[in-house]
Amino acid sequence: MIRTSEAIYKYLRPDKKYPHVWCPGCGIGIVTGALVRAIERTGLTKDEIALVSGIGCSGRISTYLDFNTLHTTHGRALAFATGLKLAKPSLTVIVVMGDGDATAIGGNHLIHSCRRNINITSLIINNNIYGMTGGQYSPTTPMNHIASTAQYGSIEKTFDICKIVEACGASFVARGTAYHAKMLDALIERAINKKGFSVVEALSQCPTQYGRRNKLGGPVEMLQWYKDNAIPYPAFKKLSPDEIGEKFPIGVMTDLDEPDYLERYNRIIKEAGSEGQ
Amino acid sequence: MRKHNQILLQGNEASAMGAMAAGMRFFAGYPITPSTEIAEYLSIHLPQVCGTFIQMEDEISSMAAIIGASLGGVKSMTATSGPGFSLMQENLGFASMAEIPCVIVNVMRGGPSTGMPTRPGQGDVMQSRWGTHGDHPIIVLCPNSVLECYTLTIDAFNLSEKYRSPVIVLMDGIIGHMWENIVVPENIEIIERLEPEVPPEWYRPYEALPCGDIVRLAPFGEGYRFHVTGMVHDKSGFPTLIHEEIEQCLNKLISKIKNNLHDIIRIDEYRLDDADICIVAYGSVARSAKEAVDIAREEGFKAGMLRPITIWPFPRFHLEDIARKVKMIIVPEMNYGQIYGEILKSCPGKTLRITRVDGELITPDQIMEKIEEAVL
Amino acid sequence: MNKKYEPIHFFLRWCKKCGICIAFCPKHVLERRPDGYPYAARPDDCILCGLCDIHCPDYAITVAKKDEFREKKIVKEEDHEKAQPDTPAGQ
Structure with a gap:
């Protein structure tokens, strides 16, 4: 097992301010640890990796990690990453987004990146809330839950991010949680190694803005909830609707081998009659 | 032929x-x-x-x-x-x-x-x-x-x-x-992107150099690991909230253009040497304006044209030079006077506008009418 | 250098006292100090599973076997010394 503390000093930028910006008990730190361990497992060098992030709590990851880092505008991380990947295919491009970032303001970019099946790894850190702006409801805030802009409870249905990206054509779809941190780094590693568009949804507790408002307890209780309700995908499929309740599947849900965007684009280059450069 | x-x-x-x-x-x-x-x-x-x-x-x-x-x-x-x-x-x-x-x-x-x-x-x-x-x-x-x-x-x-x-x-x-x-012209100079002059550990992508040079942008993946953000940043590219660094970041953005106006600004002057009337026009309207200048000259009006090719940053100094020499500036535009407003800032009192927003071209005749109106 | 071997090392200046490590230790090795920081109350019970290590959101815990500490020098205090604030990371 690669321990966070082993990998972390290799990948954190030593001249940044620590402890990091996230609140006590925030899951983003745990997920970042998993990301770093996953990268360590892939054996990629720091120069080979471009880390693109959006705006919000999760957007801060790019500041701390010592890769080629791009902190983009809200929701647009995937669009920046698309340009970067196509311009420099040798880079391993990892995109880190939050739930609001990826599925609200950036929803269009997410579904089209899936459709193109561009060889990018996206890590969507889903904490069910807009944390940095003070706890407004996001597309993944559960119905009837309280947010600073849903004081009477949210009346909107939630997105199932994994189902969306699966339907839109992503090659690799998986879900992990901050509690299942060890599993998460294996999922992220597989996603990075996957050719094509891969998505890992990492459920992550936001005790400050989401947990406290909804009386879900602190970070410990929220992690405990993940522990109690997460069911490995194969077992989850066998559950009856009555058994499901609050339970949700984790693990790999889709793993397809399909030509990625660049492979298909190379066909265009060939057809256009250029002599390879 | x-x-x-x-x-x-x-x-x-x-x-x-x-x-x-x-x-x-x-x-x-x-x-x-x-x-x-x-x-x-x-x-x-x-x-x-x-x-x-x-x-x-x-x-x-x-x-x-x-x-x-x-x-x-x-x-x-x-x-x-x-x-x-x-x-x-x-x-x-x-x-x-x-x-x-x-x-x-x-x-x-x-x-x-x-x-x-x-x-x-x-x-x-x-x-x-x-x-x-x-x-x-x-x-x-x-x-x-x-x-x-x-x-x-x-x-x-x-x-x-x-x-x-x-x-x-x-x-x-x-x-x-x-x-x-x-x-198609040949041999046009092309400026290529050059690699940074310094090794990675010395690289500060957003440093303001006293000599006015602009630090070259390293591509991702070539050993220059740096941070790019839309936030106000320090010379290394990381977000900052330190007053001096904020000011430096924003000043540098503005001054790199402001200090190089002579290199950035391109204008075209047409029959302006002895002109009394200057038409300021750009884009397709400048084609009508040029024609209008020729017609006006034939009819005895001393007209000329200033065509800003670089419209931003606006060639204010060129315009002010010309404004000192001419009696009247006419600004035809296919809008309600966006550049006209800019010209008013430097040359109030002798600037007229021609606006047309009906989806049609401004014709030389329309400009001629304004010239005649201005002179009378 | 006869310091007693401790399997769990806390780097307290990064710790935010969230309590995750204490709650999820399968052997209940950890407890809170009066000031809220965690400490290994029963270090002999530690099975080196590393759950506290990977669940710490602030990278403030290192779990290692005795020889690992010696040979790999996983926790290098001097690295932490370098990590002093110079840019604020506000919103």
């Missing part, structure tokens, strides 16, 4: 050809009238040189993608028209702030909103300057012929690389869709 190397080109095509001649190898765009021919041309020709053409899901992502590509070390471009240009403002500001070279071609149509997709306008002049929020520098070039669509697009890439800034080529629908015979 047809010269052997003459070709018949549309303004949009010429712009696309110019971009490829400048070394552009990444285009991301979204279909919109009247700029679509640029994307269509590049979708055929970019793959032939192993370049990338991608049609994105909207203009927001198109703008984002070209910034990403530019960070990958590839010269990149997008093309659009008013409504799409509105969507690009977000990431245009990012490119300005993060100092990423890229070129945006905006073929203006009548606005606001969906406006008149198939009719020309010049309503985006102020948007090209102030469309994105916050104080930011920008360079905007305005061609008035098919040949200039070609040469100014190359120029746009050169300025973009030199000043690490987004550059906008602001055409209007007439210029974009106009066909002319041109001789």
Whole structure:
């Protein structure tokens, strides 16, 4: 097992301010640890990796990690990453987004990146809330839950991010949680190694803005909830609707081998009659 | 008589050809009238040189993608028209702030909103300057012929690389869709992106150098690991809230353009030497204005024309020089007077405007009428 | 150098006292100090599973076998010394 503390000093930028910006008990730190361990497992060098992030709590990851880092505008991380990947295919491009970032303001970019099946790894850190702006409801805030802009409870249905990206054509779809941190780094590693568009949804507790408002307890209780309700995908499929309740599947849900965007684009280059450069 | 190397080109095509001649190898765009021919041309020709053409899901992502590509070390471009240009403002500001070279071609149509997709306008002049929020520098070039669509697009890439800034080529629908015979110029200087002068551990991508040089942008993945953000940043590119660093960051953005006006500003003067009346016109209107100057001269009026080719930063000093010599400045525009307002700032009292916003060209006759009216 | 071997090392200046490590230790090795920081109350019970290590959101815990500490020098205090604030990371 690669321990966070082993990998972390290799990948954190030593001249940044620590402890990091996230609140006590925030899951983003745990997920970042998993990301770093996953990268360590892939054996990629720091120069080979471009880390693109959006705006919000999760957007801060790019500041701390010592890769080629791009902190983009809200929701647009995937669009920046698309340009970067196509311009420099040798880079391993990892995109880190939050739930609001990826599925609200950036929803269009997410579904089209899936459709193109561009060889990018996206890590969507889903904490069910807009944390940095003070706890407004996001597309993944559960119905009837309280947010600073849903004081009477949210009346909107939630997105199932994994189902969306699966339907839109992503090659690799998986879900992990901050509690299942060890599993998460294996999922992220597989996603990075996957050719094509891969998505890992990492459920992550936001005790400050989401947990406290909804009386879900602190970070410990929220992690405990993940522990109690997460069911490995194969077992989850066998559950009856009555058994499901609050339970949700984790693990790999889709793993397809399909030509990625660049492979298909190379066909265009060939057809256009250029002599390879 | 047809010269052997003459070709018949549309303004949009010429712009696309110019971009490829400048070394552009990444285009991301979204279909919109009247700029679509640029994307269509590049979708055929970019793959032939192993370049990338991608049609994105909207203009927001198109703008984002070209910034990403530019960070990958590839010269990149997008093309659009008013409504799409509105969507690009977000990431245009990012490119300005993060100092990423890229070129945006905006073929203006009548606005606001969906406006008149198939009719020309010049309503985006102020948007090209102030469309994105916050104080930011920008360079905007305005061609008035098919040949200039070609040469100014190359120029746009050169300025973009030199000043690490987004550059906008602001055409209007007439210029974009106009066909002319041109001789494609050869041996135009192309500014290539150079590798940083210092090794990675010494690299500060946003350092303000006292000599005025602009730090070269290292591509991602070449050993120069750095941080790019739209937030106010320090010289290494990391977000900062220290007053001195904030000021330095923003001052540097503005001053890199302001200190190089002599290099950035291009103007065209026509029969201005002894003129009493100066017409200030750009884009397609400048073609009518030129004709109007000739007619006016034949009728005995001492008219001349100043055509700002670089409209932002606005060639204020050139204009002020001319204003001292002439009695009257006439500003015909296909909008309600966006550049007219800019000229009023330096030359109040003797500036007249001609506005036309009905989707039709401003004719030489219309300008003549104004000249006669002004003189009487 | 006869210091007693401790399997769990806390780097307290990064710790935000969230309590995750204490709650999820399968052997209940950890407890809170009066000031809220965690400490290993029963270090001999530690099975080196590393759950506290990977669940710490602030990278403030290192779990290692005795020889690992010696040979690999996983926790290098001097690295932490370098990590002093110079840019604020506000919103």
